[in-house]
Amino acid sequence: MTAGAAEARLELNGQSATEGLARACAGFAVPGGVFLLSGGLGAGKSTFARAFVRALMGADEEVPSPTFTLVQQYGPLDRDGAELEVWHADLYRLGDPDEVLELGLDEAFGTAICLVEWPDRLGSFAPKDAIELIFDFAADKAAGPEARRVTARVPDTWRAAFSSACEEAGMGLTWT
Ligand SMILES: Nc1ncnc2c1ncn2[C@@H]1O[C@H](COP(=O)(O)OP(=O)(O)OP(=O)(O)O)[C@@H](O)[C@H]1O
Numbered sequence: 001m002t003a004g005a006a007e008a009r010l011e012l013n014g015q016s017a018t019e020g021l022a023r024a025c026a027g028f029a030v031p032g033g034v035f036l037l038s039g040g041l042g043a044g045k046s047t048f049a050r051a052f053v054r055a056l057m058g059a060d061e062e063v064p065s066p067t068f069t070l071v072q073q074y075g076p077l078d079r080d081g082a083e084l085e086v087w088h089a090d091l092y093r094l095g096d097p098d099e100v101l102e103l104g105l106d107e108a109f110g111t112a113i114c115l116v117e118w119p120d121r122l123g124s125f126a127p128k129d130a131i132e133l134i135f136d137f138a139a140d141k142a143a144g145p146e147a148r149r150v151t152a153r154v155p156d157t158w159r160a161a162f163s164s165a166c167e168e169a170g171m172g173l174t175w176t
């Protein structure tokens with residue numbers, strides 16, 4: 001975890017809770033904001049990304065998984081007179097961190113809102129000020145197959161925005 005970051009824990013007891021977290025994050029995200037989405041297969045990274053993109057681009061937006069294209073771009077659309085673009089990357093199949101340059105992703109980190117699955121593939125291209133969300137299945141098996149938990153590593157610059165967005169969305173947040 002980068003210096004100047006705090007860690008929080010969230011329980012997501014169903015897909016709609018994951019989508020609620022995504023909408024909450026989309027509400028405060030600005031160009032240059034990067035969300036690194038980690039966690040194993042089926043943990044909910046793409047579910048989060050799809051709801052996030054739709055919150056900004058419209059509920060009818062097709063959001064295919066960028067498994068083979070590696071990146072998928074949305075927009076630009078006009079928001080308050082400024083151009084808003086969202087990039088969704090799935091780097092599971094990234095061969096070499098240098099491909100990040102070919103994809104234009106390093107530039108997008110500065111200009112767009114970026115959602116990155118499998119961010120461990122970024123190597124030294126990982127942006128410093130990103131919000132990290134680590135998805136996992138709930139430890140408590142009694143919580144059911146749809147229960148997930150998220151560990152959020154939130155840089156201090158985003159902490160107040162993240163906290164109040166989660167609160168407004170009615171999500172229980174525990175800072176550790
Ligand atoms: N609480 C939950 N949050 C997110 N997804 C859930 C939840 N409960 C059940 N699911 C289901 O789990 C699956 C999550 O798949 P998703 O594609 O989002 O995972 P992923 O982390 O992107 O995996 P991959 O690494 O394979 O791309 C979906 O089928 C979704 O319907």
Ligand SMILES: [Mg+2]
Binds near residue numbers: 047065117
């Ligand atoms: Mg995925």
